[in-house]
Amino acid sequence: MxxxxxxxxxxxxxxxxxxxxxxxxxxxxxxxxxxxxxxxxxxxxxxxxxxxxxxxxxxxxxxxxxxxxxxxxxxxxxxxxPEPYTDDPTQWIFHGHPCGSVVWDEESKWTAHGALRTDDTVLQVAVARLLGYRWPAELDPEMELAEEQREWVKRCEALLGHVDRDGIVCLPAVRGERRAVDRLEALLAEAYGDQWSAATRSKLLESVDHAGKGLESWLGDKFFAQHCKLFQNRPFIWHIWDGLKDGFSALVNYHKLDYKALETLTYTYLGDWITQQKKQITDGIDGAEARLAAAEALQKSLELILEGEEPYDIFVRWKPLEEQPIGWHPDLNDGVRLNIRPFLSVPDVKKKDAGVLMHKPNIHWKKDRGKDVESAPWYDLGPQLGGAKGDRINDYHITLAAKAAAK
Known part of the structure; x- marks a missing residue:
């Protein structure tokens, strides 16, 4: 217990x-x-x-x-x-700065500024900021915070120039944008100021179990799995890729990933990558054909998610049929667990049951504990699936035709 x-x-x-x-x-x-x-x-x-x-x-x-x-x-x-303070990015009152630190000073028995952090959360916060995520403390000037905590909130404003506008950052150079690693390094340099150095970078990589390697390989290989672990398998930055080490790969801010943003990822960013590969085939560059095939397969999977035909749909057990989303039109209030399902349901590009994601979060859609009340919209669903009335079913799919008819 x-x-x-x-x-x-x-x-x-x-x-x-x-x-x-x-x-x-x-x-x-x-x-x-x-x-x-x-x-x-x-x-x-x-x-x-x-x-x-x-x-x-x-x-x-x-x-x-x-x-x-x-x-x-x-x-x-x-x-x-003391007034509230924390350096933990999983907490509501976190200041939002990648390396800022507020500590308890035993000598003065009060809060104080600490040394700039190099722990395993720094890179996670930096990536989230790059993708446009901001913590609640940054958006609520009335929130009760320690003086030092509020100072770090203020210092976050200097990092806003590094934020990606649409919440889509590709690991390779695509659509005229710089590689993700270059943009991340620039944000870190701004955050650390004159304390940014090769030694600081090395400390950060060591803290995320990537000693002796580079930021680029950490982004590509380890970021998403560590992100899922830190945020208790409710990731808000998703790593979508085509399964190839040298293929297409993008980080997306789930909170900004509406239908239009997913279309932009599918046809603008990925479309530009596909155009690049076709040109490389013409130029006789090795590996281009494999990269093109992987990218086109990824594009088809993203199109399936956009369309939302079952089994690539979203099902929300507390909403009646007429309120179920048609296609990729997620309601953020329904939660990551339900909205991420289509991305894990399309054909795996590499890892089993991970779909088009780099890593499979520890998420399932088994029935939830407890029983629904008789007025719940899917109260009678259980017996159709071998269960009982009132079972809180999540693993269920609905056709587009059925949803459209209900609308």
Whole structure:
């Protein structure tokens, strides 16, 4: 059973899977947080209840030694609790800077700027920024943040000139755009300033298990798998390729990948690559025929996704038939798990069950836990697939004709 994780509550909405623990006396908040932060609170909760879904009343049964934890808080937080800060890009309050750092200074007992980071998240953040992703803290000037955290948010503005407009960055030089590695290196140089060097690049590559190799091969071989791992198999930067090491390969920002963007990838970027290969065949360049065949096969797969005929469709179990997307018209609110399915369902270009993606995220479309209510749009679907009414089915396909008729 997993631990009962704790975090400082800053007022966002939450559902029954979370609870806000609020002291009656606000002055006791540092002591309460010291208790929760120590891990003792979570351990006690699990001794009382180790079920998958915690009941809020369980949290009120935990014993709390106010005097002890007040002393702990006075030693650790003599100036009070700090404003929110983190260098973790998976967190809502992350500042968004590839190498910026905010740390807890034990001497001053307050937040402070840390040394520029070279950990395994730096390259991930840099690639995401290149593709146009921005963190919530950058878009919300009212968000409560530590002073140093807000400073790094401000410094992110200097990196906006490196952002790709359409959220499509090809690894090879295509359509007059520079190679992805050159653009990434330029962004990193801007981020590090006078601390950017060959030694810094080497540290970054070592941190992502790519020591002694280059940024280009890391982008092509390891970026996407590491991206999936870091963001818990809900990738928002997708690596689409044709299966050849020297073939067509592109990183795309899923949040910008609407129908028009996928068309642009299919016919403009990939189309330019196909034109290049045809010219190389005419010029007698080795490997061009294989690259052309792989690129044309990829184009056909992307066309299948654009069209969205089953089994290359999107199915959303909480939407009625008339609201199911026709073709590649994803609703971001439905989540990566459902919207990525067509890209994994088309013929594999290399890796088993990865479709046209460089790596297969740990994603499945088995039925979800629990039962739907009778008013759910697909409540009666289960028996058709050998299950029961109310089964929360995800692995289901609908023809374009059926969707069009319902519309």
């Amino acid at each position: 997993g631990k009962a994780a704790c975090a400082i509550y800053s007022g966002q909405r939450y559902d029954v899977n979370s609870s806000a623990v609020i002291p009656k006396n606000k002055s006791n908040l540092p002591a309460l947080w010291a208790f929760c932060e120590s891990g003792d609170f979570s351990k006690q909760v699990r001794l009382l209840d180790n079920s998958l879904k915690l009941a809020p009343k369980t949290l009120l049964k935990v014993s709390f030694d106010l005097d002890h934890w007040t002393k702990v808080a006075e030693q650790k937080y003599p100036h009070g609790l």
